[in-house]
Amino acid sequence: xxxxxxxxxxxxxxxxxxxxxxxxxxxxxxxxxxxxxxxxxxxxxxxxxxxxxxxxxxxxxxxxxxxxxxxxxxxxxxxxxxxxxxxxxxxxxxxxxxxxxxxxxxxxxxxxxxxxxxxxxxxxxxxxxxxxxxxxxxxxxxxxxxxxxxxxxxxxxxxxxxxxxxxxxxxxxxxxxxxxxxxxxxxxxxxxxxxxxxxxxxxxxxxxxxxxxxxxxxxxxxxxxxxxxxxxxxxxxxxxxxxxxxxxxxxxxxxxxxxxxxxxxxxxxxxxxxxxxxxxxxxxxxxxxxxxxxxxxxxxxxxxxxxxxxxxxxxxxxxxxxxxxxxxxxxxxxxxxxxxxxxxxxxxxxxxxxxxxxxxxxxxxxxxxxxxxxxxxxxxxxxxxxxxxxxxxxxxxxxxxxxxxxxxxxxxxxxxxxxxxxxxxxxxxxxxxxxxxxxxxxxxxxxxxxxxxxxxxxxxxxxxxxxxxxxxxxxxxxxxxxxxxxxxxxxxxxxxxxxxxxxxxxxxxxxxxxxxxxxxxxxxxxxxxxxxxxxxxxxxxxxxxxxxxxxxxxxxxxxxxxxxxxxxxxxxxxxxxxxxxxxxxxxxxxxxxxxxxxx
Ligand code: M6R
Numbered sequence: 346x347x348x349x350x351x352x353x354x355x356x357x358x359x360x361x362x363x364x365x366x367x368x369x370x371x372x373x374x375x376x377x378x379x380x381x382x383x384x385x386x387x388x389x390x391x392x393x394x395x396x397x398x399x400x401x402x403x404x405x406x407x408x409x410x411x412x413x414x415x416x417x418x419x420x421x422x423x424x425x426x427x428x429x430x431x432x433x434x435x436x437x438x439x440x441x442x443x444x445x446x447x448x449x450x451x452x453x454x455x456x457x458x459x460x461x462x463x464x465x466x467x468x469x470x471x472x473x474x475x476x477x478x479x480x481x482x483x484x485x486x487x488x489x490x491x492x493x494x495x496x497x498x499x500x501x502x503x504x505x506x507x508x509x510x511x512x513x514x515x516x517x518x519x520x521x522x523x524x525x526x527x528x529x530x531x532x533x534x535x536x537x538x539x540x541x542x543x544x545x546x547x548x549x550x551x552x553x554x555x556x557x558x559x560x561x562x563x564x565x566x567x568x569x570x571x572x573x574x575x576x577x578x579x580x581x582x583x584x585x586x587x588x589x590x591x592x593x594x595x596x597x598x599x600x601x602x603x604x605x606x607x608x609x610x611x612x613x614x615x616x617x618x619x620x621x622x623x624x625x626x627x628x629x630x631x632x633x634x635x636x637x638x639x640x641x642x643x644x645x646x647x648x649x650x651x652x653x654x655x656x657x658x659x660x661x662x663x664x665x666x667x668x669x670x671x672x673x674x675x676x677x678x679x680x681x682x683x684x685x686x687x688x689x690x691x692x693x694x695x696x697x698x699x700x701x702x703x704x705x706x707x708x709x710x711x712x713x714x715x716x717x718x719x720x721x722x723x724x725x726x727x728x729x730x731x732x733x734x735x736x737x738x739x740x741x742x743x744x745x746x747x748x749x750x751x752x753x754x755x756x757x758x759x760x761x762x763x764x765x766x767x768x769x770x771x772x773x774x775x776x777x778x779x780x781x782x783x784x785x786x787x788x789x790x791x792x793x794x795x796x797x798x799x800x801x802x803x804x805x806x807x808x809x810x811x812x813x814x815x816x817x818x819x820x821x822x823x824x825x826x827x828x829x830x831x832x833x834x835x836x837x838x839x840x841x842x843x844x845x846x847x848x849x850x851x852x853x854x855x856x857x858x859x860x861x862x863x864x865x866x867x868x869x870x871x872x873x874x875x876x877x878x879x880x881x882x883x884x885x886x887x888x889x890x891x892x893x894x895x896x897x898x899x900x901x902x903x904x905x906x907x908x909x910x911x912x913x914x915x916x917x918x919x920x921x922x923x924x925x926x927x928x929x930x931x932x933x934x935x936x937x938x939x940x941x942x943x944x
Pocket of ligand 1: 642
């Protein structure tokens with residue numbers, strides 16, 4: 346979704362904005378632009394990529410930039426941000442949606458303001474034009490923000506003023522603090538090569554960046570937003586010799602998994618230590634867990650459901666966040682709602698979490714992003730510690746989500762007395778073995794590439810699995826479709842014969858998950874069904890006897906209920922190599938955004 350970067354300080358702003366926009370590319374965008382605020386304001390913006398955008402050399406030391414992912418109006422030069430007022434002296438960048446822009450625009454037009462674009466954003470500079478006649482920039486922004494309904498993160502500059510004013514409501518915005526100035530951005534990645542000291546704005550905040558001096562106000566009162574230091578640097582957000590971020594992130598999984606479990610496992614005692622603040626007594630008395638999430642995180646939730654029900658003996662439902670309505674089976678306060686979200690900023694997931702919270706449920710955010718909205722708004726946060734993920738396709742964060750949720754299932758199971766220490770020790774040992782098992786799969790990449798290339802021209806791709814193999818089948822299909830643009834579907838293997846089998850031909854490769862935790866013998870019967878319709882079958886398997894039924898097979902090391910998670914790494918590599926053989930834009934697939942901040 347849209348990305349914002351801004352800087353004011355002693356350095357020239359143009360190169361800072363250009364590199365910041367590059368760092369934000371991964372969020373997904375279709376146009377980009379900057380405003381350089383000197384004595385006059387100069388705006389440079391256009392539809393297309395940042396490489397298409399020419400930002401001239403400039404002595405300006407204050408400015409804002411934006412990557413746009415269209416919502417109101419198509420991607421055109423005019424609809425690109427920044428947007429300006431009638432005088433061309435005020436520039437605004439915006440992430441989010443202004444719900445009441447229609448009414449505001451009608452009033453402004455009646456008062457003589459002229460609009461250029463189709464966007465909702467353009468009302469803001471025109472409102473500011475009026476407010477600036479009476480107030481300084483910070484107060485003017487506060488007054489205007491009071492009139493806006495919807496979600497927004499804003500950055501504002503004006504000609505002849507060496508200051509940025511930023512505001513946030515429901516859309517992420519961070520402030521970076523450097524010796525020579527200050528930054529605003531949609532996420533830390535945008536400016537991490539300049540500073541790792543950040544503070545996170547909260548809803549209702551208006552921040553005034555006056556050189557390196559940052560003051561934050563909420564509801565007219567000065568507030569303190571503590572500075573935190575992120576524990577990763579610019580190299581974590583670079584490609585490190587790989588052709589794509591996605592491939593780098595697939596290969597980072599052993600390390601990401603080590604980070605997820607580090608210091609959290611006592612395999613001898615059969616205990617997981619998660620430093621949760623949710624009281625043990627509360628977890629022991631839970632009636633129900635509801636997991637809310639989208640996309641890949643939803644698949645991680647489906648995996649976790651089976652682990653939680655098995656280890657903690659607590660009824661667990663998993664809901665697509667955009668479809669979620671809170672309806673506890675009994676007491677709301679005995680229902681824990683877990684929001685699984687890599688970014689911690691997904692609007693659908695935040696909406697679901699807020700609905701549950703308003704109804705009296707406790708919430709836990711399982712997220713990768715320290716300081717994210719989900720982490721701050723939930724009653725408690727559990728970090729998956731995967732490090733920054735830039736590729737739009739979620740890979741290492743899926744593995745880290747499942748590993749962290751597996752730890753949670755042990756923690757809740759032990760707290761409730763439903764999981765013996767020896768069963769807990771077994772799972773914890775498997776978690777310890779996970780990084781090594783994933784590395785074994787990664788070592789097989791040359792063979793995976795060969796098989797992927799062999800089947801890349803299929804008409805469609807099907808993924809089947811049972812039990813824990815089902816979420817992995819869904820995830821395998823999502824990965825393939827989002828980066829290759831080929832039709833791919835994941836099915837519960839038993840469902841094939843209830844409809845999808847009609848689609849199976851000799852040109853539809855079927856990928857079957859045949860590991861522990863997936864009822865592989867039953868799935869093997871489904872494999873035979875598709876084979877007799879002449880479909881090629883690729884097995885991802887820990888079942889030796891399956892091999893003779895498979896056209897190609899990849900072996901999964903023994904790892905109990907975590908085998909399907911290891912199998913998923915093969916499917917990630919398949920998706921990557923199918924897409925790469927077709928020359929797709931793997932890290933920035935068409936129409937998609939990394940962080941989906943609108944509902
Ligand atoms: O940041 P989140 O985990 O909340 O994001 C949820 C989905 O948008 C995300 O997983 C999406 O499905 C990925 N692009 C899939 O690879």
